[in-house]
Amino acid sequence: MGEYVTLHYAGREFQLPLVEGSQGEKAIDISRLRQDTGLITLDPGFANTGSCRSAITFVDGERGILRYRGIPVEQLAERSTFKETAYLLINGVLPTQQEQTRFSVLLNDNSLVHEDMKTFYQNFPRSSHPMGILSAMVNALRSFYPEIQNLEEEINITVTRLLSKVRTMAAMSYKISRGHTVVYPRPDLTYCANFLNMMFDSPVRPYELDPDVVKALNVFLILHADHEQNCSTAAVRVVGSARVNLYAAISAGIAALWGPLHGGANQAVIEMLQEIHEEGLSGKQYLDRVKKDPSTRLMGFGHRVYKNFDPRAKIIREMCHKVLGRLGQTDNPLFELALRLEEIALKDEYFISRKLYPNVDFYSGVIYSALGIPRSMFTVMFAIARTAGWVAHWQEMVADPAMKIGRPRQLYTGPTQRDYVEIDKRT
Numbered sequence: 001m002g003e004y005v006t007l008h009y010a011g012r013e014f015q016l017p018l019v020e021g022s023q024g025e026k027a028i029d030i031s032r033l034r035q036d037t038g039l040i041t042l043d044p045g046f047a048n049t050g051s052c053r054s055a056i057t058f059v060d061g062e063r064g065i066l067r068y069r070g071i072p073v074e075q076l077a078e079r080s081t082f083k084e085t086a087y088l089l090i091n092g093v094l095p096t097q098q099e100q101t102r103f104s105v106l107l108n109d110n111s112l113v114h115e116d117m118k119t120f121y122q123n124f125p126r127s128s129h130p131m132g133i134l135s136a137m138v139n140a141l142r143s144f145y146p147e148i149q150n151l152e153e154e155i156n157i158t159v160t161r162l163l164s165k166v167r168t169m170a171a172m173s174y175k176i177s178r179g180h181t182v183v184y185p186r187p188d189l190t191y192c193a194n195f196l197n198m199m200f201d202s203p204v205r206p207y208e209l210d211p212d213v214v215k216a217l218n219v220f221l222i223l224h225a226d227h228e229q230n231c232s233t234a235a236v237r238v239v240g241s242a243r244v245n246l247y248a249a250i251s252a253g254i255a256a257l258w259g260p261l262h263g264g265a266n267q268a269v270i271e272m273l274q275e276i277h278e279e280g281l282s283g284k285q286y287l288d289r290v291k292k293d294p295s296t297r298l299m300g301f302g303h304r305v306y307k308n309f310d311p312r313a314k315i316i317r318e319m320c321h322k323v324l325g326r327l328g329q330t331d332n333p334l335f336e337l338a339l340r341l342e343e344i345a346l347k348d349e350y351f352i353s354r355k356l357y358p359n360v361d362f363y364s365g366v367i368y369s370a371l372g373i374p375r376s377m378f379t380v381m382f383a384i385a386r387t388a389g390w391v392a393h394w395q396e397m398v399a400d401p402a403m404k405i406g407r408p409r410q411l412y413t414g415p416t417q418r419d420y421v422e423i424d425k426r427t
């Protein structure tokens with residue numbers, strides 16, 4: 001006999017089943033609540049609501065744990081590559097040598113973007129944000145490539161196509177926005193090396209790949225690859241639940257990720273650091289402003305789930321030291337400012353009492369800047385990485401027999417019934 005939670009309502013008792021995840025987390029199954037009691041739950045921001053069962057990523061916000069398919073992200077950051085981690089997320093296991101080779105061949109074969117898509121790029125206004133362009137272009141892929149049928153082979157190809165093309169399209173949007181010649185992907189380069197080469201190689205200045213920079217990019221993409229039911233992944237699942245094509249669902253995820261409270265935070269952090277630096281404020285002065293003015297936030301701090309520390313931020317802070325050292329930028333003023341802000345905030349009652357800690361985005365912009373990646377591309381970098389997670393969640397959702405179209409309820413608070421009034425009688 002399973003465990004139940006008893007609800008007392010209107011003089012009756014209702015038994016709500018308790019369900020348990022593989023890490024011992026418990027949840028109340030309310031799927032029959034409305035049917036049995038006439039009640040719904042109200043949970044703004046879904047802070048207490050599990051929308052699905054998922055076997056992809058485990059996060060324990062209290063203990064600062066993040067695991068992809070059971071493997072701690074720290075191990076993946078140290079020993080894996082983004083390509084291998086993407087395979088793990090999508091397929092559930094690490095690839096064998098043979099599977100890895102086949103995955104590389106597929107990524108390579110699908111890395112080119114239809115030449116006609118270049119015309120689209122050229123028609124966006126110069127000031128367009130690359131996230132807007134990327135979202136539109138991913139949606140447009142459906143017009144160039146056929147709809148997935150249900151054959152496993154076709155799904156594999158579509159998924160790999162997306163993973164490979166997102167990277168090419170991101171680099172293309174950068175090159176075109178600068179009015180430069182597009183650099184095509186090369187079959188001899190790895191996933192991350194290829195991206196850097198497409199971004200920075202030019203006919204007048206060949207790009208020299210630095211293995212440390214390639215490693216740093218791999219770590220960044222691994223750390224951003226998935227984070228269970230966050231805002232953009234929830235968007236992919238809800239949009240995908242209407243059975244739209246994969247490209248449309250991922251395009252919705254990109255749009256959600258763009259927001260400054262989500263993936264857009266990495267750009268917002270560097271802009272905040274720059275502003276503090278230019279205004280000549282001390283860290284303490286800026287934090288005083290944050291505390292006084294509720295509309296000003298310390299960007300890159302706080303997380304819905306992590307209430308102790310974000311394990312990704314820890315790895316990125318260490319990477320910052322390494323990468324800036326390697327690039328000879330140890331005196332980077334924005335990194336020094338970020339370290340100072342963190343130090344003061346972690347001792348400040350306002351941040352302590354609200355459990356606000358640096359999140360994955362607090363330091364990532366500093367490294368991206370050091371690597372020469374322009375600010376408007378920061379969130380695009382996040383989108384390339386998160387495509388792996390989005391695709392894994394989309395696949396899991398469409399294969400789930402319990403999957404239903406996403407359609408929350410609401411508590412209506414508008415006017416009760418009233419009559420239509422002719423225009424000449426309205427006051």
Ligand code: ACO
Pocket residue numbers: 045260261262263265290294296297298299300301302303304305354356359360361
């Ligand atoms: N700076 C100052 N105060 C903050 C911050 C912050 N960064 N974050 C939260 N708070 C305060 C809120 O004002 C609120 O205070 P109150 O209780 O006095 O009203 C309290 O902490 C709780 O904040 P909520 O907004 O309710 O927390 P929630 O879990 O909904 O939000 C979020 C999480 C959106 C990440 C928030 O912390 C935030 O806006 N951070 C800054 C933006 C950011 O870095 N986003 C990236 C998140 S990581 C990612 O998406 C990849």
